[in-house]
Amino acid sequence: MNKYLLSAGALFLLGTSAAFAHITLETQEAAVGSTYKAVLRVPHGCDGKATIALRVQIPEGVIAVKPMPKPGWTLQVKKGKYDKSYQLYGQAVTDGVKEVDWSGGSLPDEFYDEFVFRATLTADLPVAQKLYFPVVQECDGAADRWIEIPAAGQDEDALENPAPGIELLPKK
Numbered sequence: 749m750n751k752y753l754l755s756a757g758a759l760f761l762l763g764t765s766a767a768f769a770h771i772t773l774e775t776q777e778a779a780v781g782s783t784y785k786a787v788l789r790v791p792h793g794c795d796g797k798a799t800i801a802l803r804v805q806i807p808e809g810v811i812a813v814k815p816m817p818k819p820g821w822t823l824q825v826k827k828g829k830y831d832k833s834y835q836l837y838g839q840a841v842t843d844g845v846k847e848v849d850w851s852g853g854s855l856p857d858e859f860y861d862e863f864v865f866r867a868t869l870t871a872d873l874p875v876a877q878k879l880y881f882p883v884v885q886e887c888d889g890a891a892d893r894w895i896e897i898p899a900a901g902q903d904e905d906a907l908e909n910p911a912p913g914i915e916l917l918p919k920k
Contacts, residue, residue: 781871793857794887
């Protein structure tokens with residue numbers, strides 16, 4: 749009997765591993781008008797090769813981005829103008845981080861790691877919708893582009909390279 753339970757458990761793990769094969773966010777929902785800690789989970793490299801860089805695009809309406817440095821990795825941010833002005837602690841904010849890049853490290857395919865930043869989700873983001881953070885994972889001579897965003901009515905699970913995203917909840 750234990751042999752059958754182990755086999756069923758192994759099949760379950762094999763069946764679910766594909767669902768977790770892409771980059772995801774640890775916390776997959778957050779309230780608009782709040783601070784959000786984004787933890788990007790990187791479960792593998794690209795076709796067996798080590799991850800050497802990770803770039804995440806910051807969507808409009810996500811401001812005051814502060815990435816967490818990682819020992820052994822170079823951290824850079826790319827800044828730019830927002831599409832509109834936002835309020836942050838009573839001050840108008842018109843520009844900020846548009847992309848976060850970690851590079852120069854090495855995350856072997858057989859290991860897992862997390863890349864972290866915190867940000868403010870503006871109060872005017874659309875509640876009950878998903879907000880996506882496209883990610884490019886670079887490996888030695890290869891890349892995985894986790895940048896697909898489902899069209900209206902499209903099943904997110906049907907995407908081959910889905911961008912990690914969060915469900916936007918009402919302001920608390």
